[in-house]
Amino acid sequence: MENQTQQATPILEVAWTRFAQLDAMATERSKAHLRLRRWIAALGILTTLFAILTQLYAESLNPLAAWVLKFIFIFTPIAASILAAYVSQFYSSGDWLVTRAGAEEILKEIYAYRTILKNTPTRRMWLEERLGEIQRSVFRGMNGEMILKPYKGPIPPSPRFDPKYPDYDPGFNDLNGDEYFLFRLENQLSWHIKEINRRQKERTRLKVYILAAGGLGALFAALGQPLTMWVALAAAFSAAFIGWQELRSLDSVVRNYSKVVLELNILSDHWKNLEGEERDQTEFYKTVRSTEDILWSQNVEYIKAMQEALRDSDLEEEASLVNRVIKEQRESDRRFRGAIADAVVDHTRESMLDSEQTLTETYKTTLGTLAEEASSDLVQAELAAMQEAVQEAVENITERIGLFSSLQAIRDEFAGVEIGSNTPMSVLNDLMSRYPKSTDAKG
Known part of the structure; x- marks a missing residue:
């Protein structure tokens, strides 16, 4: 495999990085979701257990232990x-399923780039366009919230492409038929065989647990007191195991993986049956297309099954307690704010009424004493003095207005007369006789 040392092209580095980002996010979110669901199931069982223990033993324990229980x-x-x-x-949207679909689609296009398109001059532009289309599809599938973490690990990412494995895919060289068969077809066939056996063991184990819990519940009920109360705990275990089985959708996954193993086995047998000269380009491309179609169909079916399992195993009932509490808290806060506003308005209204009453009483009191105060000698003397001052001011103003009018008339009448040494005496006498006499004291 001399072409395994081929230099990595930038577009392949980009493609592997985008695959690694989506793959890491899908794995992280999926594990976190399952971890939280385990805790929810465990707490549901513990709730029933502590309810029974409280009922049976709380009264007989010391106060501190009883309080803790x-x-x-x-x-x-x-x-x-x-x-x-x-x-x-x-986690209800199942966003890790969307990123898983995006990662597997990028991986499919990477293998198409390295096999079927390896002699196509425009393959770099084709892969770039496909990466853009896939990322936009993931963005839409995540409702416009594509929050990815930077990827800083090896390219291609481990553990799926780990150098410690003897037949690992280096990820950057073009592949011939035998290399594709080894790195892709055989690798996926081995993984699905291992995975289907693991899922089958998990499914069998859960069914045994469900049957055992149901049997214990029936036994406790048949034995009567004091074991009757423990029937509730057996029922809690049964409900938890059934819920986990539905969440994992093990029946659908086992059927899906079984079909993949069957089809990949058929392709593997066909390739192995070909002689050296029969493994030509036509058979090579046919194997690539068939393998990628099978794997992509499996991926679509798996995601569809997981999405249905998420819808069927929603946590609305489990979350109802805290949701109802939050709703009541919001209502309580709304009532509290309304009560505060009502208190402020009521206090303001009372203050305004008090002010109105005080001002009204003041007005009435002032009105009642006004006539009496006006008839007093002091007020009468002040009023007389004010009247005299007003009359004097009016007379002065009238006199000044009359003086101003007379002067204005004289100025208009003698506007064309020039006063000087040549002015006739008769004109001067007439002017002086017309000039108004002032009542102001001289000097």
Whole structure:
């Protein structure tokens, strides 16, 4: 495989980086979701357990131990409801399934670039366009919130492409038929065989647990007191196991993987049956297309099954406790704010009424004393003095207005006369006789 040392092209580095980003996000979010769902199921079982223990033993314990037991009993359903509400808020969309679909589609196009298109001059532009289309599709599938973390690990990413494995795919060289068969077809066939056996063991184990919990519940009920109360715990285990089985959608996954293993086995057998000269370009391209179509169809079916499982196993009921509390808190806050506003308005209204009453009383009192105060000698003397002053001021103003008018008339009448040494005496006498006499004291 001399072409394994081929220099990496920039577009392949970009493609592997985008694949690694989406793959890492899908893995991280999927594991976090399953971890939280385990906690929710465990807290549901613990709620029932502590309810039984509180009923049976709280009265016989010392006060501190009894208080701790009751506290845990109260805390567990609240914690379960908070976790359920959190998962419903941040994981109900199944965004990791969208990123998983994007990652697998990029991987499909990477192998097409390295096999079928390896002799096509425009393959770099083709892969660039496909990367853009896939990323836009992921963006739409995540409702416009594509929040990715930077990827700083190896390219191609481990553990799927780990150099410690003897037949690992280096990721950057073009592939011939035998290399594709080894790195892609055989690798995926081995992975699906291992995975289907793991899922089958998990499915069998869950069914055994469900049957055992149901049998214990029936046994406790048949034995009567004091074991009757423990029937509720057996029912809690049964509900948790059934819910987990539905969430994992193991029946659909096993059927899906079984079909993939069957089809890949058929392709593997066909390739192995070809002689050296029969493994030509036509058979090579046919194997690539068939393998990628099978894997992509499996990926689509898996995502569809997981999305249906998420819808069927929603946490609305588990989250109802904390959601109802939050709703009541909002209503309480609304009522509190309304009460504050009402108190301020009521206080303002009372203050305004008090002010109105005080001012009205002041007005009435002032009105009642006004006539009496006006008839007093002091007020009468002040009023007389004010009247005299007003009359004097009016007379002065009238006199000044008359003087101003007379002067204005004289000026208009003698406007064309020049007063000087040549002015006739008769004109001067007439002017002086017309000039108004002032009543102001001289000097």
